[in-house]
Amino acid sequence: xxxxxxxxxxxxxxxxxxxxxxxxxxxxxxxxxxxxxxxxxxxxxxxxxxxxxxxxxxxxxxxxxxxxxxxxxxxxxxxxxxxxxxxxxxxxxxxxxxxxxxxxxxxxxxxxxxxxxxxxxxxxxxxxxxxxxxxxxxxxxxxxxxxxxxxxxxxxxxxxxxxxxxxxxxxxxxxxxxxxxxxxxxxxxxxxxxxxxxxxxxxxxxxxxxxxxxxxxxxxxxxxxxxxxxxxxxxxxxxxxxxxxxxxxxxxxxxxxxxxxxxxxxxxxxxxxxxxxxxxxxxxxxxxxxxxxxxxxxxxxxxxxxxxxxxxxxxxxxxxxxxxxxxxxxxxxxxxxxxxxxxxxxxxxxxxxxxxxxxxxxxxxxxxxxxxxxxxxxxxxxxxxxxxxxxxxxxxxxxxxxxxxxxxxxxxxxxxxxxxxxxxxxxxxxxxxxxxxxxxxxxxxxxxxxxxxxxxxxxxxxxxxxxxxxxxxxxxxxxxxxxx
Amino acid sequence: xxxxxxxxxxxxxxxxxxxxxxxxxxxxxxxxxxxxxxxxxxxxxxxxxxxxxxxxxxxxxxxxxxxxxxxxxxxxxxxxxxxxxxxxxxxxxxx
Numbered sequence: 001x002x003x004x005x006x007x008x009x010x011x012x013x014x015x016x017x018x019x020x021x022x023x024x025x026x027x028x029x030x031x032x033x034x035x036x037x038x039x040x041x042x043x044x045x046x047x048x049x050x051x052x053x054x055x056x057x058x059x060x061x062x063x064x065x066x067x068x069x070x071x072x073x074x075x076x077x078x079x080x081x082x083x084x085x086x087x088x089x090x091x092x093x094x095x096x097x098x099x100x101x102x103x104x105x106x107x108x109x110x111x112x113x114x115x116x117x118x119x120x121x122x123x124x125x126x127x128x129x130x131x132x133x134x135x136x137x138x139x140x141x142x143x144x145x146x147x148x149x150x151x152x153x154x155x156x157x158x159x160x161x162x163x164x165x166x167x168x169x170x171x172x173x174x175x176x177x178x179x180x181x182x183x184x185x186x187x188x189x190x191x192x193x194x195x196x197x198x199x200x201x202x203x204x205x206x207x208x209x210x211x212x213x214x215x216x217x218x219x220x221x222x223x224x225x226x227x228x229x230x231x232x233x234x235x236x237x238x239x240x241x242x243x244x245x246x247x248x249x250x251x252x253x254x255x256x257x258x259x260x261x262x263x264x265x266x267x268x269x270x271x272x273x274x275x276x277x278x279x280x281x282x283x284x285x286x287x288x289x290x291x292x293x294x295x296x297x298x299x300x301x302x303x304x305x306x307x308x309x310x311x312x313x314x315x316x317x318x319x320x321x322x323x324x325x326x327x328x329x330x331x332x333x334x335x336x337x338x339x340x341x342x343x344x345x346x347x348x349x350x351x352x353x354x355x356x357x358x359x360x361x362x363x364x365x366x367x368x369x370x371x372x373x374x375x376x377x378x379x380x381x382x383x384x385x386x387x388x389x390x391x392x393x394x395x396x397x398x399x400x401x402x403x404x405x406x407x408x409x410x411x412x413x414x415x416x417x418x419x420x421x422x423x424x425x426x427x428x429x430x431x432x433x434x435x436x437x438x439x440x441x442x443x444x445x446x447x448x449x450x451x452x453x454x455x456x457x458x459x460x461x462x463x464x465x466x467x468x469x470x471x472x473x474x475x476x477x478x479x480x481x482x483x484x
Numbered sequence: 485x486x487x488x489x490x491x492x493x494x495x496x497x498x499x500x501x502x503x504x505x506x507x508x509x510x511x512x513x514x515x516x517x518x519x520x521x522x523x524x525x526x527x528x529x530x531x532x533x534x535x536x537x538x539x540x541x542x543x544x545x546x547x548x549x550x551x552x553x554x555x556x557x558x559x560x561x562x563x564x565x566x567x568x569x570x571x572x573x574x575x576x577x578x579x
Contacts, residue, residue, distance in 0.1 A: 304522045344502040359495045363498060376535045377530060456540070
């Protein structure tokens with residue numbers, strides 16, 4: 001039974017349906033693996049007893065109507081879960097127990113899945129290495145001294161190590177795709193508005209989007225279908241019918257036009273990334289797609305614009321943590337001092353940096369120079385994509401400028417950490433869907449991903465293209481289990 | 485633009501985050517390097533560009549103006565560090 005954890009989500013769903021194994025057997029396997037993988041530090045909260053109860057109950061009732069019937073799933077600790085502690089990786093929420101459930105997790109439970117636990121992440125999803133979490137650094141299965149990427153680092157590690165059959169993360173600037181690339185897994189950021197943001201701890205509201213993290217493209221289609229949909233509680237979610245991504249999934253991509261943007265060939269990019277990109281082009285040519293060179297001239301301005309927009313929105317969103325309504329409270333002589341001490345004790349360094357940058361760029365006299373400027377640049381970046389999508393159906397780029405780096409390597413220099421998201425951030429600024437699919441290894445045997453960017457609400461095309469790549473790469477996990 | 489220690493102290497006051505001297509020093513260094521990076525945008529002329537206001541091409545839905553929840557006072561107070569009957573308790577504001 002222990003090989004259940006090697007199966008894809010789709011195969012496990014099928015196996016439960018066909019009574020090859022029970023939900024309880026599946027759940028026990030993932031609980032056992034999770035319990036013996038503490039060194040990875042991927043969990044913040046374990047819900048193993050409740051999960052087992054749910055599984056046993058499921059096996060009695062055997063209601064197979066859902067897309068995820070009988071499946072235990074651990075999720076990023078940014079999704080509010082009713083009566084289960086939700087920390088966002090922060091000390092300021094270390095004791096927060098929501099009295100409500102996020103729409104996206106609720107959608108999963110409506111499809112028959114249940115909660116296995118809450119996974120570690122960068123504090124308030126601010127980070128690219130999972131090193132900013134109050135609950136400690138997460139290790140990458142590919143090496144105990146390597147970061148799993150971030151901010152959905154706990155999710156990526158738990159998935160790659162087989163501690164959960166699939167998981168969900170959130171992506172504000174690359175937080176699903178970059179850790180997916182670093183751990184050899186599939187991560188999809190849907191179009192802004194495809195999934196509800198209701199009940200997700202907010203970071204930057206015009207950029208945040210939840211998405212599936214899975215071991216295969218087929219699983220990604222399934223989980224996307226389960227979690228997506230319009231939600232009256234989120235006015236930015238869009239009322240467009242959710243595709244049956246699974247039934248429409250095909251590796252036939254013949255005749256699709258794929259753009260290759262020259263601006264993504266950045267200075268000092270390791271040759272291996274460039275080679276990977278070339279291989280990706282060859283895979284898609286082999287599948288019958290047509291490659292076109294395109295230009296996204298404002299790419300180099302995406303990161304600086306992001307580091308105005310995201311901190312500005314974060315500083316507003318995080319104003320709610322004041323020690324009054326929920327979370328950590330520090331002592332103070334008066335109300336203001338209580339606020340100041342609470343926020344000083346409760347937030348970590350990176351979160352403070354971003355709140356202060358956001359406060360600065362929004363402060364009196366600076367709004368036009370920074371925030372308004374950034375929103376203009378954002379328009380230019382979006383225009384670049386809009387123009388390209390008149391000529392092509394999707395865009396192929398590397399997911400990240402490097403493979404997983406060492407823990408501690410970039411913590412002293414915030415800007416060098418930010419540069420990790422150079423290929424992923426333009427997508428968030430433009431609200432587009434994008435996926436990272438494992439495409440090979442570098443010379444140190446560390447996984448590398450390719451990114452496919454799609455037209456708004458055309459997740460299907462990037463899933464299909466990813467499937468065509470996946471079939472040709474035949475990617476296999478090749479880490480040695482060092483943690484148990 | 486460099487963000488000196490006094491500016492750091494000013495914005496941390498605005499953001500309601502208390503800082504000690506050591507924090508202010510290291511933040512001044514970090515924020516300066518971040519702002520330098522951000523100021524790459526100055527190379528780009530955006531005079532004739534309209535700022536982006538929404539990334540999705542969808543208009544907001546209208547709905548009936550009706551109460552759908554409420555009566556969740558206990559839930560709202562449940563996570564508060566200190567409450568009394570139906571109020572959040574904070575340090576004394578008026579002498």
